[in-house]
Amino acid sequence: MKIVAAEFLTSAVNPGGYPPGDLPEIAFVGRSNVGKSSLINRLVNRKGLARTSSTPGRTQLINFFKINDRFIMVDLPGYGYARVPEEVKARWGKMIEGYLKNRENLRGVCLLLDCRHTPTAQDIQMYRWLQYYRLPAAVVATKADKLSNNQWAKQQSVIKKTLSLAPEHSLIAFSAETGRGRDELLDVIKDWLQA
Ligand code: GTP
Numbered sequence: 001m002k003i004v005a006a007e008f009l010t011s012a013v014n015p016g017g018y019p020p021g022d023l024p025e026i027a028f029v030g031r032s033n034v035g036k037s038s039l040i041n042r043l044v045n046r047k048g049l050a051r052t053s054s055t056p057g058r059t060q061l062i063n064f065f066k067i068n069d070r071f072i073m074v075d076l077p078g079y080g081y082a083r084v085p086e087e088v089k090a091r092w093g094k095m096i097e098g099y100l101k102n103r104e105n106l107r108g109v110c111l112l113l114d115c116r117h118t119p120t121a122q123d124i125q126m127y128r129w130l131q132y133y134r135l136p137a138a139v140v141a142t143k144a145d146k147l148s149n150n151q152w153a154k155q156q157s158v159i160k161k162t163l164s165l166a167p168e169h170s171l172i173a174f175s176a177e178t179g180r181g182r183d184e185l186l187d188v189i190k191d192w193l194q195a
Pocket residue numbers: 031032033034035036037038039051052053054055056057058059060077078079142143144145146174175176177178
């Protein structure tokens with residue numbers, strides 16, 4: 001799939017703020033600081049489209065980006081950031097779940113994990129949740145430039161085992177720095193859009 005146009009559409013905190021649901025959507029979810037916004041920028045090859053930051057908790061809203069006038073990429077707020085008050089955590093959780101559970105035009109969800117780390121309890125919970133709601137999903141291991149091939153081979157089995165990854169779900173090594181995994185992930189997204 002070739003991406004020829006990408007534009008920021010809108011930010012939202014609740015369904016009232018979502019754009020009209022007339023285009024299919026692909027969502028990106030994962031821990032705070034895992035690299036969701038960087039991944040979106042790399043997919044569309046536009047550095048500043050989604051705001052990135054080394055400070056966790058940067059994306060505090062649901063951000064919608066229109067791609068090729070054909071579909072929408074959705075950057076969800078990161079979960080698991082310890083240094084925010086409980087009430088803010090609860091609000092983010094509701095925002096993420098409310099979106100994933102009720103969005104009729106949602107066609108697929110990419111669950112992002114840091115390739116260097118064992119999936120956390122929240123990552124596992126999110127993965128189970130996606131399975132429970134039967135959402136088409138892929139697991140994307142970010143920051144793959146930080147591991148050697150050998151280390152990645154090991155981490156791959158740790159991630160598969162920890163999640164009990166189902167055979168229908170791809171595990172893709174991705175790097176926003178090098179572009180590794182970009183074509184593979186775009187192929188998965190293309191399949192979701194055509195399903
Ligand atoms: P929140 O919006 O806070 O949930 O974070 P996010 O998941 O959107 O992460 P973001 O894309 O802002 O990236 C967080 C940090 O990780 C930034 O410092 C990025 O430069 C860095 N980063 C993201 N992707 C990669 C990658 O593929 N390789 C390397 N080396 N660093 C990355």
